[in-house]
Amino acid sequence: MSPQMTAWSFFADHRAEILGATLDHLVLVVIAMIIAILIGVPLGMFIVQRPALRAIALGIASVFQTIPSLALFGFLIPIPFIGGIGKRTAIVALVLYALLPILRNTYVGLTGIDPAVLEAAEAMGMTRAQILFRVRFPLALAVILAGIRTATIITIGVATIAAAIGAGGLGTFIFRGVALVSDALILAGAIPAALLALLADFLLGLLERRLKVS
Amino acid sequence: MNTKPPLSPIKTIEFRDVLFHINVIPSRVIVSGISLEILHGETLVLLGRSGSGKTTLLRLMNGMLLPSEGKVLVQGRSTAAWDPIRLRRGMGYVIQDAGLFPHFTVAENVALIPTLENWDAPRTASRIQEMLRLVGLDPSEFAHRRPRELSGGQRQRVGVARALAADPPILLMDEPFGALDPVTRAELQREFSALARRLGKTIVFVTHDLREALLLASRIVLLEAGRIVASATPQEFLRLDHPEVRAFTSSLAITPGASA
Numbered sequence: 001m002s003p004q005m006t007a008w009s010f011f012a013d014h015r016a017e018i019l020g021a022t023l024d025h026l027v028l029v030v031i032a033m034i035i036a037i038l039i040g041v042p043l044g045m046f047i048v049q050r051p052a053l054r055a056i057a058l059g060i061a062s063v064f065q066t067i068p069s070l071a072l073f074g075f076l077i078p079i080p081f082i083g084g085i086g087k088r089t090a091i092v093a094l095v096l097y098a099l100l101p102i103l104r105n106t107y108v109g110l111t112g113i114d115p116a117v118l119e120a121a122e123a124m125g126m127t128r129a130q131i132l133f134r135v136r137f138p139l140a141l142a143v144i145l146a147g148i149r150t151a152t153i154i155t156i157g158v159a160t161i162a163a164a165i166g167a168g169g170l171g172t173f174i175f176r177g178v179a180l181v182s183d184a185l186i187l188a189g190a191i192p193a194a195l196l197a198l199l200a201d202f203l204l205g206l207l208e209r210r211l212k213v214s
Numbered sequence: 215m216n217t218k219p220p221l222s223p224i225k226t227i228e229f230r231d232v233l234f235h236i237n238v239i240p241s242r243v244i245v246s247g248i249s250l251e252i253l254h255g256e257t258l259v260l261l262g263r264s265g266s267g268k269t270t271l272l273r274l275m276n277g278m279l280l281p282s283e284g285k286v287l288v289q290g291r292s293t294a295a296w297d298p299i300r301l302r303r304g305m306g307y308v309i310q311d312a313g314l315f316p317h318f319t320v321a322e323n324v325a326l327i328p329t330l331e332n333w334d335a336p337r338t339a340s341r342i343q344e345m346l347r348l349v350g351l352d353p354s355e356f357a358h359r360r361p362r363e364l365s366g367g368q369r370q371r372v373g374v375a376r377a378l379a380a381d382p383p384i385l386l387m388d389e390p391f392g393a394l395d396p397v398t399r400a401e402l403q404r405e406f407s408a409l410a411r412r413l414g415k416t417i418v419f420v421t422h423d424l425r426e427a428l429l430l431a432s433r434i435v436l437l438e439a440g441r442i443v444a445s446a447t448p449q450e451f452l453r454l455d456h457p458e459v460r461a462f463t464s465s466l467a468i469t470p471g472a473s474a
Contacts, residue, residue: 114316116309116310118313120312120314120315120373121313123276123278123305123307124306124307124327125299125301125303125305125327130330135315
């Protein structure tokens with residue numbers, strides 16, 4: 001039997017399992033992304049007002065990005081409360097990875113606004129909060145969303161490695177496949193993960209184009 | 215707001231020996247020795263080359279800058295003592311690139327201050343119509359457009375409508391027609407000159423174009439390197455004997471066929 005045939009028959013035989021793992025994977029990604037957005041976007045808004053904190057916040061977020069993902073998962077295991085084996089640790093690591101694109105795009109989006117627009121807003125007597133929420137934020141939304149889109153795609157990929165610390169998801173198949181030298185198992189993890197990433201990219205890209213203001 | 219009848223001319227804005235410097239090391243003086251009274255209802259044009267401090271004076275009037283020395287009084291109160299938001303809401307502001315909000319329609323742009331001041335919907339809606347007609351834009355055609363769907367001249371018209379929407383007693387204009395093509399610029403200058411006479415507002419207009427200054431001003435104040443070097447009505451201004459005045463008047467003298 002050809003390897004493709006084994007892969008197809010494996011897929012057919014393990015439909016329910018693959019679907020379950022895909023849903024687990026999606027849950028990990030969605031939870032991590034929600035937390036990363038809830039931290040990254042407000043933090044980005046905050047550092048616009050506090051230039052002194054900008055370098056520090058972006059620097060820390062960049063450092064997390066440079067740590068190899070497997071190592072980051074490893075580092076987190078011994079840390080009390082947020083560490084250990086399982087989903088919680090995985091989500092913490094995924095949030096740390098997703099933070100930089102969201103934080104950076106929020107900052108870039110909020111600061112990259114036509115100076116004439118900001119000058120008019122200030123001179124017409126808008127308060128700082130009004131300028132932030134009614135002018136800067138709506139105009140930055142497409143750029144912020146582009147950051148969320150990048151972060152989502154990274155997170156879908158990195159989440160496969162979370163299986164190494166027992167968080168489940170599509171990585172389970174990949175690690176098992178590597179251990180058993182089974183292409184079918186590896187593909188059972190890799191193909192749904194790739195499809196998820198493509199789908200997320202497509203849907204968020206649609207949303208981004210709708211929000212773009214020229 | 216000042217409700218006293220104008221028995222004697224009311225000083226709407228007053229500069230008392232103002233100096234402004236930027237706090238870099240060494241500190242750089244932008245304007246100095248500025249004493250100036252802007253009277254109720256006059257159209258004062260601040261004329262000067264780029265970098266002469268015109269825009270700085272404008273920003274000192276609406277509290278976007280506070281004087282390093284001296285005082286700027288608006289309706290008798292120092293800008294440092296005003297709540298900056300209240301101060302600015304009483305001053306319409308028009309700038310070169312209009313600075314319209316690209317995510318708002320024309321109507322929403324015009325309604326900016328009325329909305330922030332919580333006007334009710336019918337009053338705001340009728341004000342939008344009134345303002346767009348005032349600046350020569352048909353509301354049914356333009357109200358729902360976005361700024362990107364307008365020409366440069368139309369954008370400036372909306373900028374003026376937005377500045378006037380909440381009926382502020384003072385209008386500050388920073389080279390509002392500077393980026394327009396010459397034909398559109400002349401058109402807007404003529405219309406604005408008529409509009410200004412009709413509105414009876416105190417207008418401070420910044421420009422580096424003497425022709426524009428002569429057309430619009432009831433008084434021209436000439437700035438050179440951060441100091442006021444002349445203050446005169448347009449008629450008097452042309453006869454003044456000051457090198458910087460001559461530099462400006464000679465810029466007018468270029469006519470086709472004339473030798474340089």
